Amino acid sequence: MAYRPTERTEARRTQTRERIVRAALALVAQGGYREAQVAAVAARAGVATGTVYRHFPSKADLLTEVFRVASSHEVEAVEQAARFGSAASQHEVDAVAQAGGDFARERIAAAVETFARRALQGRRLAWALLAEPVDPAVEAERLQFRRAYADVFARTIADGIASGELPEQDPAFTATALVGAIGEALVGPLSPTHAGTDVDALVRNLIIFSLRSTTDQELSPHVHRRAA
Amino acid sequence: MAYRPTERTEARRTQTRERIVRAALALVAQGGYREAQVAAVAARAGVATGTVYRHFPSKADLLTEVFRVASSHEVEAVEQAARFGSAASQHEVDAVAQAGGDFARERIAAAVETFARRALQGRRLAWALLAEPVDPAVEAERLQFRRAYADVFARTIADGIASGELPEQDPAFTATALVGAIGEALVGPLSPTHAGTDVDALVRNLIIFSLRSTTDQELSPHVHRRAA
């Protein structure tokens, strides 16, 4: 034997792989999946078409990874916002909670705002993540993505219920519905064919809606009648 | 001149056209857009591939029409439910409204329930209408579809506000968010890879969520602080 993969070559390999992913991500963020053809990705990454296939078994696999990377960034940001709200630290959160403060609502508002503002910043990418038609293989990843968002909300809602701040409800369900509501409200403004939006007004509406839908007053008789 | 299109031939033509649409619809309802290849549609309709192109300039046009037909059925049903709630007639609705009854909430609940139950009946079709990846041309139709749903809710909400039954809010916004919430809550259960769902529980949750999110209690300070 003669050749042996070493740390340096492996690093180079990883580097190339990342370059490909970043190139694909850039193309998607710029022009959606339409523009993310294998040849174009390769060109942008400064490699040959065939090289892409040294790193990914298929285009679907590449796009799946791209989607995962992009979406995890977004989810992390929202998670961060949901953890603290506008508090400076976990410590402060605990303090307020023990004092009977209503931090859950604050945290939900912060998460929603982060979600929306980030999406409206990188519209093209947000559209790609939320609504653009994709290969079924990638669609599966999108489901994960949305579920991840929902999980963040679900945890926060569950906290709020535990502290008595929010009324009894199925946190997973409310969270899922909330993600759908936010997504739908954003899709219009995000759509490529859309004029300027009043971002602040949109965010305000979203927060109002979100808090309203997690915090009810007494249930009306209709619910009991119909849902019995 | 010699040949002249007559009533009879035109009727035959229309009939063929409809047969094609129905075949496409059936295929979509059964296996999604994957299965709705032009050749397959033609076969199912009992015509030749080329015939499809005597009636539709392109596949996208055909699918667009199919989508429109299917979605308008759904929207009509929901509209119907939203008009009367569980009342027997418009007359009764007016009577209750004049008596200060809270019919808007009832109507919303009815619309949501209809939406959800119908979707869960024809799962495959509902999935195709709500979430399955589609050709961008058809995607535009989907946007219309969702907007149509939203309009139904928006009108009902506006009525509720006018009668003082619902709090001041942007009906269009709430309606859009609501459609998103319902859609998202349904997508999971509708997904091809999904086990049995407790339909009643789901419907109950949806109604609760919908009423909650249209009917708030006093706004918390967070809204004012953040949304200022």
Added chain:
DNA sequence: CCAAGCCGTGAACCGTGGTTCACTTCTTGG
């Protein structure tokens, strides 16, 4: 019955873009 011409036919065509593969270039241990 004829001319005009549309409806229907389905095999062949073709553009797109993902995938392959024979070949070159580079890296490593001996």
Added chain:
DNA sequence: CCAAGAAGTGAACCACGGTTCACGGCTTGG
């Protein structure tokens, strides 16, 4: 410096499925 073998190359390949088109059979007014 050499053999072994991985990484990189990019032109050629190919599958897929939408679209076309030359032709046969009906329908219609004269």
